[in-house]
Amino acid sequence: MKSYTFIISFILLIVAGTASAQEFEIGAEYKPRAEMRRGVWRMRPADNRFDKTSNIISQRARLNFSYYNKESKIRLGAQLQDVRTWGSTTSMNLNNPGGFDIHQFWGEILFSDKFSAKLGRQEISYDNQRIFGAVDWAQQARSFDAIVLKLENKSLKAHVGLSYNMDADVAFRSPYSLNNYKSLQYLWINNKFDRSFSLSFLFLNDGREYTVEGGDNTVVSDRKIAYSQTAGIVLNYLPEPFGFSIEGYYQGGKNKNNKSLNAYDLRADLTYKLGDGWSLNGGSEVLSGTSMINESGKDRSFNPLYGTNHKFNGYMDYFYVGGRHQTSNMAVGLSDIFLGVKYSKEKIYGELNFHKFGAMANVYRDINNSGSNMKKNLGLESDFIIGYRMSSELDLQGGFSFYKATESLEILQAGTDAGKLNTWGFMQVTFKPTFFKYKK
Numbered sequence: 348m349k350s351y352t353f354i355i356s357f358i359l360l361i362v363a364g365t366a367s368a369q370e371f372e373i374g375a376e377y378k379p380r381a382e383m384r385r386g387v388w389r390m391r392p393a394d395n396r397f398d399k400t401s402n403i404i405s406q407r408a409r410l411n412f413s414y415y416n417k418e419s420k421i422r423l424g425a426q427l428q429d430v431r432t433w434g435s436t437t438s439m440n441l442n443n444p445g446g447f448d449i450h451q452f453w454g455e456i457l458f459s460d461k462f463s464a465k466l467g468r469q470e471i472s473y474d475n476q477r478i479f480g481a482v483d484w485a486q487q488a489r490s491f492d493a494i495v496l497k498l499e500n501k502s503l504k505a506h507v508g509l510s511y512n513m514d515a516d517v518a519f520r521s522p523y524s525l526n527n528y529k530s531l532q533y534l535w536i537n538n539k540f541d542r543s544f545s546l547s548f549l550f551l552n553d554g555r556e557y558t559v560e561g562g563d564n565t566v567v568s569d570r571k572i573a574y575s576q577t578a579g580i581v582l583n584y585l586p587e588p589f590g591f592s593i594e595g596y597y598q599g600g601k602n603k604n605n606k607s608l609n610a611y612d613l614r615a616d617l618t619y620k621l622g623d624g625w626s627l628n629g630g631s632e633v634l635s636g637t638s639m640i641n642e643s644g645k646d647r648s649f650n651p652l653y654g655t656n657h658k659f660n661g662y663m664d665y666f667y668v669g670g671r672h673q674t675s676n677m678a679v680g681l682s683d684i685f686l687g688v689k690y691s692k693e694k695i696y697g698e699l700n701f702h703k704f705g706a707m708a709n710v711y712r713d714i715n716n717s718g719s720n721m722k723k724n725l726g727l728e729s730d731f732i733i734g735y736r737m738s739s740e741l742d743l744q745g746g747f748s749f750y751k752a753t754e755s756l757e758i759l760q761a762g763t764d765a766g767k768l769n770t771w772g773f774m775q776v777t778f779k780p781t782f783f784k785y786k787k
Contacts, residue, residue: 386769480655530554624692636680680707
């Protein structure tokens with residue numbers, strides 16, 4: 348009841364203030380999605396007893412609020428959401444087990460037309476979302492507790508973000524137990540030279556807590572912060588009919604285990620518009636990795652950190668999504684050569700993509716035998732998506748994917764069978780109505 352009381356109180360408070368408000372809007376989103384899973388995220392198991400298709404329906408329900416008052420120099424935004432799997436509660440359920448939360452609730456101080464400070468729970472998303480993204484495909488999505496200082500004019504944008512986390516309201520410092528950053532600072536600069544040419548720069552300092560053993564009998568252990576630095580550029584040149592995007596990132600400093608980090612990510616995308624709604628796209632990406640026999644002890648595995656990884660390296664999410672491909676036996680990096688065709692005209696859209704994956708570092712059948720190295724080919728994936736925009740507030744979408752793996756990927760994903768074809772399909776409906784809009 349507290350959740351619903353909060354929602355009603357919030358709506359009444361905002362509506363009461365609309366007499367002096369410049370802009371106010373209430374909207375919603377409802378997104379149910381049905382999935383057929385048999386080899387998504389991970390290859391099908393070798394043991395047929397566990398090789399069973401998973402059919403699930405999940406949903407996201409949101410209420411969206413925005414408020415702007417030029418005279419008071421403030422802007423507020425909120426997204427209240429409930430995420431659940433159908434059947435996770437009974438039909439006469441009294442309690443929802445943690446599905447309701449505040450996805451976003453932030454306030455922005457407008458010091459001038461060009462400079463502002465945005466504070467609170469908020470989505471952070473830049474460029475193609477490779478390093479920072481909202482992860483909208485995931486029903487829960489991603490948001491940050493942060494302060495973002497913004498300096499923006501017509502062509503140039505500069506953002507500075509700051510965050511420091513604790514997992515409880517305590518009087519004395521305690522270990523940070525969540526699998527999340529402890530301290531974070533970043534700088535993002537973007538300049539649009541014209542309609543088709545833009546250049547961005549990102550620097551991210553990401554701090555993760557790790558345990559340090561005590562040096563005497565009175566101290567058992569302590570917690571310190573290991574910082575990694577990620578820096579890179581994104582260049583977009585997209586005149587019609589031909590365009591391209593290039594990006595490169597370097598990652599150094601220390602990883603979350605306080606080990607030396609030396610990694611990189613390079614990507615190139617090419618597009619060509621054929622006309623009448625059709626276009627071709629292709630390119631390649633390489634993310635550095637660490638050999639399974641790592642004599643140097645250095646971490647050479649690039650981590651995309653807070654990116655919308657579902658956009659990259661195949662929709663079946665074998666790599667990097669949810670931390671996959673970052674564990675000790677899956678940190679060999681990735682090469683991705685991709686080719687696709689897209690269609691978008693009026694209410695219909697779709698795409699067909701192909702990926703050829705490979706490891707960037709050595710894969711070994713036996714990590715105690717350096718002569719047991721395998722081929723770096725990790726397999727092929729094909730993704731097909733089709734959608735229909737019935738209106739500005741209703742979208743229908745479906746898709747099907749398959750992944751043909753190799754023995755090398757079977758080594759990386761122990762207990763699986765590379766001889767089996769991995770498949771995944773989904774159907775999704777997205778409702779995005781606007782209930783009320785006020786502009787003085």
